[in-house]
Each structure stands twice: as structure tokens, then as C-alpha cells.
Amino acid sequence: MVIRVFDIVSSADTTEQGQAVLVRLLDELDHHQEITISFEGIHAATSSFVNVAFVPLLRHISFDDIKTRIRIVESTRQINGMIRARLERNASPCMAA
Amino acid sequence: MPAPAPVIRLPRQFEGVTLSQLVAGLQANFAQGALTELVFDFSTLCFIRPAGVVFLSNVVHWLAQLGCKVTFQGVAANNSAVIRFLDDSLFFEQHCGRKLRADAAPRDTTRPLVKVAQSASHAWLDRNLVPWLSSRLSITQSSLYSFRAVISELFNNIKDHTTLDIGSIFVQHFPNKKRVVIAVSDFGAGIPSTVRNSLPSATDSEAIIQAVQEGFTTRSIPTNQGVGLDLLLKTAVAENRGTVTIYSLGGIVMFSKAGTRIRPYVFPQVGFCPGTTIEISLRTDTIQVLPDESEEMAW
Numbered sequence: 001m002v003i004r005v006f007d008i009v010s011s012a013d014t015t016e017q018g019q020a021v022l023v024r025l026l027d028e029l030d031h032h033q034e035i036t037i038s039f040e041g042i043h044a045a046t047s048s049f050v051n052v053a054f055v056p057l058l059r060h061i062s063f064d065d066i067k068t069r070i071r072i073v074e075s076t077r078q079i080n081g082m083i084r085a086r087l088e089r090n091a092s093p094c095m096a097a
Numbered sequence: 098m099p100a101p102a103p104v105i106r107l108p109r110q111f112e113g114v115t116l117s118q119l120v121a122g123l124q125a126n127f128a129q130g131a132l133t134e135l136v137f138d139f140s141t142l143c144f145i146r147p148a149g150v151v152f153l154s155n156v157v158h159w160l161a162q163l164g165c166k167v168t169f170q171g172v173a174a175n176n177s178a179v180i181r182f183l184d185d186s187l188f189f190e191q192h193c194g195r196k197l198r199a200d201a202a203p204r205d206t207t208r209p210l211v212k213v214a215q216s217a218s219h220a221w222l223d224r225n226l227v228p229w230l231s232s233r234l235s236i237t238q239s240s241l242y243s244f245r246a247v248i249s250e251l252f253n254n255i256k257d258h259t260t261l262d263i264g265s266i267f268v269q270h271f272p273n274k275k276r277v278v279i280a281v282s283d284f285g286a287g288i289p290s291t292v293r294n295s296l297p298s299a300t301d302s303e304a305i306i307q308a309v310q311e312g313f314t315t316r317s318i319p320t321n322q323g324v325g326l327d328l329l330l331k332t333a334v335a336e337n338r339g340t341v342t343i344y345s346l347g348g349i350v351m352f353s354k355a356g357t358r359i360r361p362y363v364f365p366q367v368g369f370c371p372g373t374t375i376e377i378s379l380r381t382d383t384i385q386v387l388p389d390e391s392e393e394m395a396w
Binding site for chain 2: 014040044045073080082083084
């Protein structure tokens, strides 16, 4: 299952855009064990976007599970660095529901 | 007979600490009551830095929002290159509705003055700034994405911390100096005001220095804690070895790299800068060139 971020939002800059992506990610994670997120067409991601699109995933699954279940492709060094940094900073032991 | 409109003469060199001198003149006039009309005198202006361009533009927008009629004088009488520079930067088109010269046009070395309108500003980075800079510096666009991201963070800060919706950006390439200068300005509450919600006793300069520390935030939960200023310093100063100067309220602090550390230099307080103006001076000879290839996340 490939989720193209550009199909959901035009860029990865704002909290509103992050919220739209989070809704989709949560839905897909509910239905698929593994998902692939493509950032094709998107060049950079702000902390505001990542804080809302990815960090809340930690309330549902552990960071280890994120690394196992989510593959990120067609991305950039900046995007990957921002996602990794914000998740590492906010990761904590999580009892998934 | 109504009193003549007060006249504020622009400083000869509109940069750095002289920004606050402009506001000192404004404050003196406002202290006498609401301003309905104000004149900016350009006759002695000789030089203006990018920070001055965005700051002046914001001041004019701010006065207009207050219902103050703003007039420019001394423009025609000033034969210096700075007036042509402002005209080519589309400053007069934005504030007077027309260019001074019919053939005024953005120069190869600048991006015209842009008002930061939230809905369009992030897209402007992708469609305008990054491609232009990539072409100017003959490097891949991928090499510029980290800078694009920190500027987006600044745009988000403007949206999050100001209700006046006044923000501007101006970019200038100095090829002889191997520098690109990016200036962003807003008329929010100012960094010191926000920081003093957490640190009430901090001076304006101390507040600016605190605001750029990694991990410092005025927000309460992870989903609204942007990294903003510490990431700006990491990208533009630590990695690029450029400088970042922040003007906000009574504080002016320039950050540069000394050895392995980022050092703040506090300018002596000479006045007042409403909101926040940030001038980023990037070295073009230290930008890490990255291939224009997508990457897969390596957890």
C-alpha cells in the first residue's frame, strides 16, 4: 500500500497539512500491517508538519513498530532527517492498543 | 489649518542598528497621539541591506493597517543607486502602486520583495526561490532543501506568533562576497515577549539567545513544539558557517561560528524593533552539494 503525500497535500509545511496526512496514515495502519509513504513531488518538511503527521503515531504504535511497519520512499535527506529526529525525540515506551 | 504631517528621515545607511533608529522616530510621533499621516524622507538614504528592505516594508504595511496615510518624499531628488535598487526590488510598486521607472525590473541578483501571505508563501519557496538560487549558484535544488525548510519554519512562526498578518521576505545574492542574504520580517509580539512568558526576568537580548537554544520551547505539547530557531542556527551557522542576526524589540544579536561553537554577539541597545526581523547570511562556498536524487528512509 503506497500513500503519496502529494495526493493528500501540496507540501509538507503546515500543521493543517500534517493533520490531513495523519488521518490517512492512521486509517491505513488500521488496515495494513505495512505501508509505504512516498514523498514524490515534495522537497522539504517542517517540524510543524512532522510534529502533527508523524509524532502522534507514537500514541498508537511504538517507535520500533513504526520502523518496522512504515517505509518512506522517494524522499529527501532533509525530510528523512526531520522525521527521524522528531520521532527519536518524542519516542517513549508505548503500550499499543 | 491642519499641522503638517510629521517627517521621518531614513538613515543614510539603513542596516543593523539604524533599523531601531527609524522606529525611535516613529515612537516619538505616536507619543503625541494617533497618526493619520506620515512622511518618509528618502533624500539622504544611500545604502540599504536586505533587513532594511523588509523592515521598512513592514513598517509601511503596519502604518497602513493603523489607518495612517504614508507618503514618500525625496525619492526623485535622490540620485543614488539605492533608489533604483528599491525600484528594481519592486518596493515602490508594492507600496505606491507603481514603479518609479518604466524599465524597473528585478535584478539577477535579487528576488523582488515579497509579502508573506501564508497561503502562497511556502509555494513561493518551491516555485521561485529554490529554482532561482539553484540557477544563481549552479548547484542542485536538493542542495538547498535544508535552507528551504528553515525559511518555511520562519513563515510558520510568523503565522503562529502574530495576529497582524504582516510579513515580508527579501533575498539578495552577493556573488563577489560569496554570500546570499535572506531577510524575513514580521510584526508579531517579538521573541522577547514570547520568551518572557517562561523567563520573566530575561532582557530582550537574553531572550533572543534563549530562544535559539535547542530544546527551548514556549509550547506545551510535542505536536506544537516547532524547532524553528535552533534549527536555523544549526543549518545556517553551524553547518554553513554563515551568520544569523535577529532584531527583536530592544535586542539585536548576531550569531556566528567561532571554532566549533556558535557565539552570540549582542549589539549595544540603541532603540526598538517591533516584531522580529531575521537576516540570514549564507556562505555560498560551503553549501554541501547533494545529488538531485530521491532517498529512502534508513531508520
